[in-house]
Amino acid sequence: xxxxxxxxxxxxxxxYRESDRWVSVLRIGLGLQVICLSLALRKDWTYLLSNGGRAxxxxxxxxxxxxxxxxxxxxxxxxxxxxxxLNVPEFVTLWLAWLVLMLAGCLLLVGLFxxxxxxxxxxxxxxxxxxVGYFSYGVDNLTIIGLFYLMIAPLSDRMSLxxxxxxxxxxRDLLPFVRRILQIHLxxxxxxxxxxKLAGIGWWNGTSLWRALTVPPFHFxxxxxxxxxxxxxxxxxxxxxxxxxxxxxxxxxxxxxxxxLVSICAMHLMIGLTxxxxxxxxxxxxxxxAAFGPGLLRAKNPSLERHVAAHV
Amino acid sequence: MPHARKNVDKELAGFSRCGQADPAExxxxxxxxxxxxxxxxxxxYLIGFALAHLLxxxxxxxxxxxxxxxxxxxxxxxxxxxxxxxxxxxxxxxxGEDLQLGNPARNVVTFYLNAAGIEAGYGFFAPNVxxxxxxxxxxxxADSRTEYELPHVADAATAFRLESLLDRISEVSYEPxxxxxxxxxxxxxxxxxxxxISVRAVLGYVIWxxxxxxxxxxxxxxxxxxxxxxxxxxxxPSVARP
Numbered sequence: 085x086x087x088x089x090x091x092x093x094x095x096x097x098x099x100y101r102e103s104d105r106w107v108s109v110l111r112i113g114l115g116l117q118v119i120c121l122s123l124a125l126r127k128d129w130t131y132l133l134s135n136g137g138r139a140x141x142x143x144x145x146x147x148x149x150x151x152x153x154x155x156x157x158x159x160x161x162x163x164x165x166x167x168x169x170l171n172v173p174e175f176v177t178l179w180l181a182w183l184v185l186m187l188a189g190c191l192l193l194v195g196l197f198x199x200x201x202x203x204x205x206x207x208x209x210x211x212x213x214x215x216v217g218y219f220s221y222g223v224d225n226l227t228i229i230g231l232f233y234l235m236i237a238p239l240s241d242r243m244s245l246x247x248x249x250x251x252x253x254x255x256r257d258l259l260p261f262v263r264r265i266l267q268i269h270l271x272x273x274x275x276x277x278x279x280x281k282l283a284g285i286g287w288w289n290g291t292s293l294w295r296a297l298t299v300p301p302f303h304f305x306x307x308x309x310x311x312x313x314x315x316x317x318x319x320x321x322x323x324x325x326x327x328x329x330x331x332x333x334x335x336x337x338x339x340x341x342x343x344x345l346v347s348i349c350a351m352h353l354m355i356g357l358t359x360x361x362x363x364x365x366x367x368x369x370x371x372x373x374a375a376f377g378p379g380l381l382r383a384k385n386p387s388l389e390r391h392v393a394a395h396v
Numbered sequence: 397m398p399h400a401r402k403n404v405d406k407e408l409a410g411f412s413r414c415g416q417a418d419p420a421e422x423x424x425x426x427x428x429x430x431x432x433x434x435x436x437x438x439x440x441y442l443i444g445f446a447l448a449h450l451l452x453x454x455x456x457x458x459x460x461x462x463x464x465x466x467x468x469x470x471x472x473x474x475x476x477x478x479x480x481x482x483x484x485x486x487x488x489x490x491x492g493e494d495l496q497l498g499n500p501a502r503n504v505v506t507f508y509l510n511a512a513g514i515e516a517g518y519g520f521f522a523p524n525v526x527x528x529x530x531x532x533x534x535x536x537x538a539d540s541r542t543e544y545e546l547p548h549v550a551d552a553a554t555a556f557r558l559e560s561l562l563d564r565i566s567e568v569s570y571e572p573x574x575x576x577x578x579x580x581x582x583x584x585x586x587x588x589x590x591x592x593i594s595v596r597a598v599l600g601y602v603i604w605x606x607x608x609x610x611x612x613x614x615x616x617x618x619x620x621x622x623x624x625x626x627x628x629x630x631x632x633p634s635v636a637r638p
Contacts (some may be wrong), residue, residue: 089437098443099435105456121614127550133558139549141580152497154506157634210511218564219557219579222520228513245610258442265446269453275516276457283470291606297523299604307610313605365552 102260104241107234108195110266111202111241113370114230118205120363121227122186125212130175132216134161146217158207160215181208185241192234195244196316200303204237206231223364230271230371237262266373271332274348278329287325288319304358327351335376345376421531446562452491452505452515459487460517470523476607527601530561534583534596543592545585563598578624586628 126134132198135143147161158179167177184209191201213224226308238258240246285325286292294317298307310317327347337342349369436443466480467474472543488494493508495502509515535543549558578597586595600620 095436099439122555128554131549131553139417139580140549140558140584141577145576145580154503154510156503156507157510209469210513214510215491216557218561221556221560222518223556225513225516225581229450232512233594242510256437259437261439261442261446265450268450272457273448276461277518277520277522280464280517280519280522281463283472284468285522287469287522290473292521295604296521298610299525299528299602301528301552301559305477311607317607360552361556362508 091255098261098264099257102256102263103378104238104256105243106263106374107237107239107241107259108243109377110230110234110237110238110370111195111198111244113194113366113374114202114205114227115189115194116235117363117367117370118189118192118209118229119186120366121209121223122182124191124363125250126182130178133178133212134217135164135174138383141218146215149217150214157214158211160211163211181211184208185212188265195240195246195247198239198241198244198246199235202231202235207233207393214364222365223361226364226367226371230367230374233262233266233269243366263375266371267335270371270375273336274328274331278327278331281325282329287321288318290321292312293317293324294320297358302361305358326349341376341378345372345380348372412434422601449512449514451596452512453526455490457488457517458486459491460519462487464519464523466515468523487566511638526563527603528559529566529599529601529621531562532598532618533582534598535585535589535592536594536596537591538593543589544571545589547581547585562599575624578622579626582624582626586626593629594625594627596623596625 104345131140133139133143143160147159148156158215160178160362161180164174164177167180168176178391180265184204187199188205192205210228213220218225219263238255240274247314281287281292282294286295286382294310294314296302297305297310297361308311327344329347349372352372354366356362356375462480462484464470464482466477472480492499492502492505506515507534510578531547532543533547535545537543547558549555565577566572578599582595582597586592598620599622600618603617603619605614607618
């Protein structure tokens with residue numbers, strides 16, 4: 085391979101002609117995710133985020149631990165301090181934060197003031213997640229990852245209200261570039277998830293799947309039903325590991341891309357339905373669909389590809 | 397510009413001596429790079445940022461995977477544990493975790509990792525699905541009555557967060573910190589039961605039966621790990637017992 089063709093290949097890989105459909109998927113999906121997360125946290129919002137006796141674990145303790153890591157990490161304590169300075173009580177500031185987060189989610193959903201909404205949603209959700217600290221789990225980091233990419237992606241897309249009222253993004257060169265980063269990031273997530281799972285005996289003999297389906301708080305399926313199909317547990321466990329481990333290979337190959345994407349989304353859908361992790365399922369499906377979904381039809385239909393390219 | 401071209405030619409001559417490429421070809425490639433590969437040139441800083449970002453993601457993934465292999469029970473040979481420990485330390489070093497806490501470089505890297513949501517790896521349910529922890533409050537009353545209560549949250553989605561909290565408490569090695577967390581968790585329970593004279597908070601893990609044991613009718617068992625007693629009577633100092 086010559087140096088020239090290497091440059092060409094890198095350029096073709098990073099800066100090809102790309103529609104903004106993936107940004108639409110990411111924006112709408114993340115808007116929905118932020119709304120659902122806000123609604124899910126609504127009842128326990130002050131219980132998780134207050135300071136002192138009203139909270140399950142005082143926010144002060146979590147933020148002190150955060151401070152030991154780095155004093156630059158955004159946290160709700162900053163907003164509370166601003167509120168205190170303006171004589172706004174803590175619980176009012178907390179509910180204002182919730183309201184603004186919800187509003188940012190709604191704006192992302194419809195695509196109005198998309199850039200500002202993406203930045204606000206990212207910042208507020210980051211503050212919330214870092215302040216709940218010990219209560220955070222996988223869904224939080226994946227939502228922050230999604231919001232981070234949305235924040236740096238070229239907005240607005242053609243499906244947004246912004247594009248109707250104002251204009252579409254001028255820097256369209258970066259559409260494929262940011263999408264590639266998201267795609268590579270997803271490949272790393274799945275590859276390391278698969279490698280770590282394969283190292284555990286539980287994924288070979290089916291124990292891990294049995295536990296994942298029956299141990300509280302994931303016990304959404306009747307254990308009697310799971311035990312009836314126990315002979316399939318080892319094969320299903322290994323299939324999950326294989327899906328994740330080989331994701332970075334087969335998601336890039338045109339003949340296997342659709343199968344792999346549909347399988348991985350089906351896996352997340354099943355996690356949502358059988359383990360009750362709806363929000364985790366939603367964010368993973370959104371990230372996968374945004375990263376590898378748009379263009380699948382085009383890949384199979386060259387005439388459609390020409391048609392889309394003409395309208396980019 | 398001619399000066400730069402001269403430097404490029406000088407470098408190409410050295411490159412050619414290694415027998416790797418024909419100078420004319422490389423020169424033409426560089427010409428291509430300057431003239432045609434505009435996006436690569438225009439966005440070179442962004443490409444640099446993306447590379448740094450993905451390298452950080454990779455390093456964090458490697459660190460957590462090595463830590464999993466070093467600490468958790470796996471099918472890998474135990475003789476490799478020192479290697480995984482060393483690899484984990486190397487990845488942590490790259491992330492600046494060996495630097496002092498207040499070090500600006502460490503602060504910046506930690507801030508970026510947190511801001512991008514990439515400070516932790518992605519070994520969900522790996523290498524095995526862990527035992528789930530359970531927190532039980534044992535409430536004692538003046539009339540020798542005893543009641544049991546579990547911590548509760550209003551929404552099912554928060555139940556996953558509570559599970560995550562209990563996992564993390566079990567990992568806290570600093571005893572005063574753990575005791576403080578237990579105190580905080582006990583406080584709302586006492587508020588709901590102000591007539592209780594003492595509360596014992598017990599954290600333990602639930603040993604779940606295998607499919608075969610479940611078929612034989614065996615149930616889950618509770619294995620206590622930490623227990624703390626809190627005396628709620630006024631003027632009696634609370635007693636904590638790990």
